[in-house]
Amino acid sequence: MVLCHKSVRPNRLYLRIVPIEGPLNAEPEARMDMALRQASQGDHRAFAEIVREHQGMVFSIGWHFFADRGLAEDLAQEVFLQLHQGLSAIQSAAHLVHWLRRTAVHRCIDQSRRKYFRRESSLDEMQEIATGATPADSFLHKRLRQTLTQLPEKQRMVVVLRYEEELGLGEIAELLNIPVNTVKSTLHRALEGLREKLTRKLKEARYAIF
Amino acid sequence: MKTAARSNWLIGFFVGVLVFCLALPTRAQDARLKLAQLEKLSAKAVEVNNVTLDGDMLQLAAKFLDLDKDDPESQQVKSLIKNLKGIYVKSFEFDQPNQYSASDVEEIRSQLAAPGWNKIVESRDKRANENDEIYVMKDSHNNVAGVAIVVAEPKELTVVNIVGPVDLDKLSALGGKFGIPGDKEKEHVKKKTTREASHDKS
Amino acid sequence: MQFSEDDLRAALRRKDPGESFTESVMARVNQLQARVTSTPKAGSQLGELWHGLLRRPALTGAAAGMLIVGASLGFVHYRGVQERRTGEVAKQQALLALRITNAKLNHVIERVKTAQTP
Numbered sequence: 001m002v003l004c005h006k007s008v009r010p011n012r013l014y015l016r017i018v019p020i021e022g023p024l025n026a027e028p029e030a031r032m033d034m035a036l037r038q039a040s041q042g043d044h045r046a047f048a049e050i051v052r053e054h055q056g057m058v059f060s061i062g063w064h065f066f067a068d069r070g071l072a073e074d075l076a077q078e079v080f081l082q083l084h085q086g087l088s089a090i091q092s093a094a095h096l097v098h099w100l101r102r103t104a105v106h107r108c109i110d111q112s113r114r115k116y117f118r119r120e121s122s123l124d125e126m127q128e129i130a131t132g133a134t135p136a137d138s139f140l141h142k143r144l145r146q147t148l149t150q151l152p153e154k155q156r157m158v159v160v161l162r163y164e165e166e167l168g169l170g171e172i173a174e175l176l177n178i179p180v181n182t183v184k185s186t187l188h189r190a191l192e193g194l195r196e197k198l199t200r201k202l203k204e205a206r207y208a209i210f
Numbered sequence: 211m212k213t214a215a216r217s218n219w220l221i222g223f224f225v226g227v228l229v230f231c232l233a234l235p236t237r238a239q240d241a242r243l244k245l246a247q248l249e250k251l252s253a254k255a256v257e258v259n260n261v262t263l264d265g266d267m268l269q270l271a272a273k274f275l276d277l278d279k280d281d282p283e284s285q286q287v288k289s290l291i292k293n294l295k296g297i298y299v300k301s302f303e304f305d306q307p308n309q310y311s312a313s314d315v316e317e318i319r320s321q322l323a324a325p326g327w328n329k330i331v332e333s334r335d336k337r338a339n340e341n342d343e344i345y346v347m348k349d350s351h352n353n354v355a356g357v358a359i360v361v362a363e364p365k366e367l368t369v370v371n372i373v374g375p376v377d378l379d380k381l382s383a384l385g386g387k388f389g390i391p392g393d394k395e396k397e398h399v400k401k402k403t404t405r406e407a408s409h410d411k412s
Numbered sequence: 413m414q415f416s417e418d419d420l421r422a423a424l425r426r427k428d429p430g431e432s433f434t435e436s437v438m439a440r441v442n443q444l445q446a447r448v449t450s451t452p453k454a455g456s457q458l459g460e461l462w463h464g465l466l467r468r469p470a471l472t473g474a475a476a477g478m479l480i481v482g483a484s485l486g487f488v489h490y491r492g493v494q495e496r497r498t499g500e501v502a503k504q505q506a507l508l509a510l511r512i513t514n515a516k517l518n519h520v521i522e523r524v525k526t527a528q529t530p
Contacts (some may be wrong), residue, residue, distance in 0.1 A: 044438065051434050059433065060426040073429055073436075080437045081444065140415060141423035148424075163417065164424035198415070261509040263502065270495075271502035287510055297509040333523040342520040359516050370513045382521065384514045 032093035040087040051080050054100050061104045064160045067149040075111065079103050105157060105175055112153045147197045155190035158183060241347045241356020241373040243321050248300045254309045255302035263297045286384060294374035307364035315362050318369055322358055339364050
């Protein structure tokens, strides 16, 4: 396995700020705190703002985990409906992010454990991922996403949390309720598995060409 | 022809049995007087005692009197009421004389004039305008089936009606409890009454 | 095949499901709220209770049994109290009736005796 380690990770938080007009045009966290307060008092616009702000995170966890857009959308909708029912329990913007991520992760795992979703990823699901790809996507990136869906659920989720959500090992351990060392070993096995499966697929592709 | 005569005889027999069966409870109910017309006197009376105890209530009362096993009077009362079918009392005391009419008393007397009732005691005092009577109804076996006591005084009218076999001696001998005078008390009352009577004569 | 962590980050970058997703969520929220508003609160609570009971048949059976036993004991106790009260009233009425009867009977007898006394 060859991995190119980079010490500096891009901070996505700042890339995701979308300036909005009116009184909600404030710092993201303060804006979310205010939206939370308003939403818990029954303000639908504020709740829509919360959904808009976090739908990318919730949807992407499901999308990368299942490689199924429809399933990911359903799951994300359920998470937000659950949030709407328990809004009063959310204390801050940071708590909100933590809650949404944790709920999405556990719903993904619960869902995948049901018999129906244990099947291997089909060609249609690969196509689904391809549909969601941007023109900037390289061949490697598409292959990585396809191969990820073939990993066991725990390895898949660790990779998603580590590289999509950019969480530390401790944070992943806390989210999945497992020891940090288990996260480390799971991540190691996941990356090895990805490399092996990618290499095998490449060889199969070469044989197919020649 | 013979068959028709036999069937007529059978019909007659069954009708007779039916009439006899219907007559039995009616006879027992005969001792019950209609006292409802006296209710109107309640408005004028200063003290009213109104007791209506039918069979079921009497049995219940007997059951509860039986609980006071250590109390001889309760046991006496229980033995008196256990076979009764009903006790009905209407007693009115007035602060002025002539608050009830002669027709009120006559209404009761007319019922007691019916066959079966026998007046066994009558005490009339025209000067004092007092009239007390005791009636008894007896069944075919010469047993007491009902008792009626009418006490009509200027300031008091009391009618007691007991339905069922009652022992008047036992009833009269009840004493001690709840202000019912016992033999000693009765002697005292007798002496007092005699003294008052002699005092009046003098 | 070689890939770096940045390749994984790029491959697994977040995807926004779009404004239609937000609208779908809000539509479902509105739908849910409309249902809650149209159903009386007490009714929904009763419904939840009913569904909860259906989910736990053993518990429901035990609760129903206890309720029946409790109600029966309560009824028996109530009947006992009522009967005691009625019995006590009947007893007092019987004693009053006999007291009056005894008094009047003896009153008449006394008067007759007095009248017969020379």
